[in-house]
Amino acid sequence: MRVSVVLPAKNESGAIEQTISKILNLKLVDEVLVVNDGSTDNTAELAERAGAKVVSHPYSKGNGAAIKTGARNALGDIIVFMDADGQHDPADIPKLLEKINSGYDLVVGARQKGSQASLGRGIANKLYNNLASYMTEHKVEDLTSGFRAARADKFREFIYLLPNGFSYPTTSTMAFFRAGYSICYIPIHARQRIGKSHIQPLRDGIRFFLIIFKIATLYSPLKMFLPLAVLLFLMGSGWYGYTLYEYHRFTNMSALFYTGSITIFLMGLISEQITALMYKES
Template identity: 50%
Template sequence: MLNKTSVVIPAKNEAVSLKILIPQLKTMYPDLLEIVIVNDGSEDDTVKVCEELGVTLVTHIFSRGNGAAIKAGARKAKGEILCFMDADGQHKAESVGRLLTELSQGFDMVVGARKRHAQASKSRMLANGFYNWFSSKITNYPIKDLTSGLRCVYREKFNEFLHLLPNGFSYPTTITMAFLRAGYQVGYHFEAVSGDRIGKSHINPLSDGLRFLLIIFKVGTLYSPLKVFTPFSVLMFLTATLYYLYTFISSGQLTNMSVILFTTSVIIFLIGLVSEQINTLIFMNSRRD
């Protein structure tokens, strides 16, 4: 499988860690088809390091985001299998071999899952734990790590959903839900990650906090919008019913507020229904392309 595999690594100012990671990959996997480094607007020696170590290089003059780098790398890669990993030193070279072995067992994508203690911080651990629980409930499938950037996947299947991937940090969420929605087999293999990153995280807790909260809703709306909208619709309908009973008993009338609440519950359900149909068409077109 190695001679059909491209390792794709998005990198932004990761020259120090790449000096270690790239030689490790080359030494450990001499039959690897290629290593593709996507330089996402780095201001350090990332380009120089990549040129010296003889890897395939894709350069973004300005930083366009982790997801954009992943998409650029997927388009450039020649391998039938793509292995994605981070450049900051948290992912180990030996993980590639184990994920490829797991992929050969019949999976369409295998994700290198992190154990709870391997999370970067307590807040990240709690957030990722909630994402995993919520997405598992939505999909009825055990998702062990929704946001891991370490994964191996067949390129042809990955590229089906390339147009759905965002340019930011939520690409792992999107591709995981897209694969499950399409009925592809997604496997998980617990992999050790380094808690001491050589590079630094480019996620800003303040500016990216809202973005991560939106992942929760994106999970549901990407996989099955009705599963998200229906509970809100039912809650609104129950609120409308209780309010109507209260006003009917107290004043014997149907108020405008009750009508608005009933109408809102119907609208929310219809939005979910339409979203479900649009979602189905999107995935039908993706598979057809």
Template identity: 35%
Template structure:
């Protein structure tokens, strides 16, 4: 039978029994009013509360059950793999994203490969403790990608399914999935649009681990950049080391009338870093 689904809406769920029914109800209402044929795929990621029981009683959705908690990224990958639509729309189930913002991103989907709901609208409830870190990562990601990224890891976005399938092995099973998707799209010349949306205080307990997930984000950004644009890392690293070498060499010459081993070693390391960056860039362009 021919598949006529245009958009597969994927909702990962882990212990959201306080809000999941309301989220799905509002989501179905918004999608019914859209002009696209759609399906809703809900991935129950090993919930230990009543989420699974509640989902069984909701009509008009497809449910994928994980026997154990595999992670946010793993849930999205399960949903994407089983999805039927050319487009995948993802949305969290914790009440932070409003389904009413979905038409804002659907408006641009025919012009772009991915449309991201950027949490820069008028009503954005992001804890003050997370804002500096979020700002740093957005700025750092913008530098690495060479384009402005106002929201690196928004959980409300629509994208062409084949983008994820093309880079399937690069996507992690945890919270870095959306960050990976953003960086992959931006560094591979896919057309990306960021649309301001609202963001609300989540219902229930957060499953994010601030320190551990922050370190993972940083490592991920560097790893992806080394993979797709290595000179963005190696060039400034080389410049810093060479600068330190020159400063140390001048100091040595003024104090001892000769250049010491440390200055020479830094000079060697600086040029070596630049060489590795150029080599990695050549290999990247040929693959």
């Protein structure tokens, strides 16, 4: 099977040539496709000089948009996605391909302890992994890793779900789980990136909460809403028991708890049906 490597790149002139050279030296890849996401430096020229095919966006659309462009234009039966900033080691590509060839549909490089990441991002990733493991009932070792290999035809099934921002790994992983495709993880070590990061703490702090809800809605919303509904129901019953014993009456607070419980449960039920329709075969 043919193998394509997709590198989303925005102002990565410091690392792009080195990354492409290492990939081509493996002699395992049929195509290196660099998606130049509106770079203002000479990223595109350096990538072409290093031997990559370049597709350019006229302006920056986001990491996820670059991934989608790469998936649409890649010629390979297997697509390897990785960062162009030097964090991911091309020497790990054979490990990904070995798992794909053994029957897996998606193989993710799971960053091990000590890989380059801030304390805040490390804590957030841990929470992501635990929540995704709860939702899918499978061990999720690294939900947000951008170093992954996938069967091209299966990955393209979910292009319409992928956001244009940085959370495409979360979305694609949960979509593969939901569709019942086979997923596995291999250990990798992410190095310090070359150049300036495009991550912004405030913006990505907000994104953290959005990803939490996206994990739920992409897999099984009811598993997220049902515990909240049960909690409110128990709080309402507890408060009703207290007021009945002390004042011999049913209070507005108990009514509020019960109403909230029913509303959240119904929202989860409706969301579950909508999610099922998202994955319905055409």
